Amino acid sequence: MQLDPDNHKNTNRQETEKRTSPLQYGNQEKKNVYIETYGCQMNFADSEIFGSILLKEGYTMVNEVGLSDYVLINTCAIRDNAEQRIRKRLRELRAVQRQRPWMRVGILGCMAERLKTQLLEEEENVSFVVGPDAYRKLPNIMSRVRGGDKVAATELSNDETYDDIEPVRLNGNGISAYISIMRGCQNYCAYCVVPYTRGLERSRNPQTIVDEARYLFNEGYKEITLLGQNVNSYRWEQNGTKVGFPELMAMVAEISPSMRVRFATSHPKDLSDDLLHTMARYDNICKSIHLPVQSGSERMLKLMNRKYTPQWYLNRIEAIRTILPTCSISTDVIAGFCTETEEDHQATLEMFRTVRYDSAFMFKFSMRPNTFAARHMEDDIPEEVKIRRLEEIIALQNQLSLENNQKCIGQTFEVLVEGASHRSKEQLFGRTSQNKVIVFDRGNHQPGEYLMLKVTECTSATLKGVVVD
Numbered sequence: 001m002q003l004d005p006d007n008h009k010n011t012n013r014q015e016t017e018k019r020t021s022p023l024q025y026g027n028q029e030k031k032n033v034y035i036e037t038y039g040c041q042m043n044f045a046d047s048e049i050f051g052s053i054l055l056k057e058g059y060t061m062v063n064e065v066g067l068s069d070y071v072l073i074n075t076c077a078i079r080d081n082a083e084q085r086i087r088k089r090l091r092e093l094r095a096v097q098r099q100r101p102w103m104r105v106g107i108l109g110c111m112a113e114r115l116k117t118q119l120l121e122e123e124e125n126v127s128f129v130v131g132p133d134a135y136r137k138l139p140n141i142m143s144r145v146r147g148g149d150k151v152a153a154t155e156l157s158n159d160e161t162y163d164d165i166e167p168v169r170l171n172g173n174g175i176s177a178y179i180s181i182m183r184g185c186q187n188y189c190a191y192c193v194v195p196y197t198r199g200l201e202r203s204r205n206p207q208t209i210v211d212e213a214r215y216l217f218n219e220g221y222k223e224i225t226l227l228g229q230n231v232n233s234y235r236w237e238q239n240g241t242k243v244g245f246p247e248l249m250a251m252v253a254e255i256s257p258s259m260r261v262r263f264a265t266s267h268p269k270d271l272s273d274d275l276l277h278t279m280a281r282y283d284n285i286c287k288s289i290h291l292p293v294q295s296g297s298e299r300m301l302k303l304m305n306r307k308y309t310p311q312w313y314l315n316r317i318e319a320i321r322t323i324l325p326t327c328s329i330s331t332d333v334i335a336g337f338c339t340e341t342e343e344d345h346q347a348t349l350e351m352f353r354t355v356r357y358d359s360a361f362m363f364k365f366s367m368r369p370n371t372f373a374a375r376h377m378e379d380d381i382p383e384e385v386k387i388r389r390l391e392e393i394i395a396l397q398n399q400l401s402l403e404n405n406q407k408c409i410g411q412t413f414e415v416l417v418e419g420a421s422h423r424s425k426e427q428l429f430g431r432t433s434q435n436k437v438i439v440f441d442r443g444n445h446q447p448g449e450y451l452m453l454k455v456t457e458c459t460s461a462t463l464k465g466v467v468v469d
């Protein structure tokens with residue numbers, strides 16, 4: 001997050017001046033904004049979009065709540081615990097608001113879209129709620145709430161892609177950045193709230209994506225991650241030319257061989273051989289695919305409306321292994337979806353043993369209001385069963401992660417150095433093309449360098465290595 005040092009210095013002086021309106025001191029408007037982002041990578045990319053909109057309107061980003069006049073919380077609604085976390089945060093902010101009574105709190109993103117004005121009624125310290133397609137209205141809304149009004153802007157759009165907005169890079173490491181290439185999702189998986197909070201799928205003009213990536217490269221960035229809920233259905237047509245996701249990847253990869261390109265997330269139903277061949281053609285397209293399986297049971301996948309069978313999924317894994325032999329594979333899985341039996345659960349464990357994922361995001365099912373599941377199914381798996389099944393999946397995955405990492409010992413990988421290791425300043429960490437983290441002694445090396453590292457040790461989560469020439 002950017003902190004304007006002058007603004008920071010001025011803060012105390014401004015506060016001692018006469019207060020003439022809730023957010024005005026003397027002639028100086030209070031426009032310090034603190035942004036907090038929760039949830040997925042898309043949310044982090046969105047915060048960079050509305051951050052940019054606000055900077056253009058003369059707002060300043062600060063990196064402490066205690067310096068802010070507005071707190072913007074970009075929220076996630078995918079599971080109930082994500083929302084509970086935000087409610088807890090709102091309670092904590094009440095204490096800050098007592099010290100800074102002019103401070104306004106806004107809820108943005110998926111939770112705002114899901115709950116709309118209900119959130120304004122339930123949370124008295126929230127002044128505005130703004131959904132993912134209404135960020136252009138933020139400056140106007142933020143000036144309206146100064147006098148104490150409460151405002152909600154939650155209409156979804158069929159064409160908003162914010163493609164004319166150059167995102168400001170918040171909290172970045174200056175090395176890797178996200179670029180959002182499409183918005184929305186219309187797969188309507190039975191458990192998922194995203195189609196209701198982020199609206200219909202729409203792709204962004206490829207030229208603006210390439211321009212943004214080139215700009216970042218010229219600014220010194222070394223890695224771009226192209227983001228969408230389902231990047232494989234990226235599509236753009238103009239004057240008879242069609243650009244699909246493989247073409248877009250190639251366009252971005254060609255900016256420079258020294259800039260890495262990643263993407264997330266793929267839906268197994270649309271993962272094409274064409275994309276895999278494009279990945280194979282470019283060394284700088286990272287060999288790492290996130291392919292959410294959700295369940296290993298054919299019956300569950302059907303109930304979840306995932307539109308593929310375990311056989312189809314395994315055929316896609318086979319294609320990855322054949323076309324991209326060095327590629328790592330990660331996944332998302334849900335334990336305890338409606339009616340899931342022990343047999344269904346065993347099928348999920350079997351899927352994990354067969355694919356041998358490098359890593360996984362593992363969740364227990366959380367019923368979300370208004371989804372297909374909420375309207376037509378019963379949340380009938382007892383909490384303790386969900387927890388036990390989730391723990392079994394986690395234990396298995398930990399074992400698989402460890403075994404996969406052990407196979408890396410003795411091998412040499414090219415890493416892009418990202419920064420200091422969390423444990424020690426004397427160590428740096430970098431990421432391999434396969435998205436694995438390797439920690440190593442700093443020496444004279446710097447973030448942003450490409451280095452060859454030989455792996456010497458590992459845990460299930462991290463590899464340790466030494467620099468080789």
Ligand code: 5AD
Pocket residue numbers: 078079191192193292294332333334363364365366367368
């Ligand atoms: N309960 C639990 N996990 C969910 N996900 C999506 N919706 C739910 C839900 N209602 C998981 C899926 C998805 C990931 C982003 O979150 O695994 O891929």
Ligand code: SF4
Pocket residue numbers: 185186187188189192193194195229230267
């Ligand atoms: Fe949700 Fe399914 Fe869309 Fe992913 S593909 S965002 S799980 S509806």
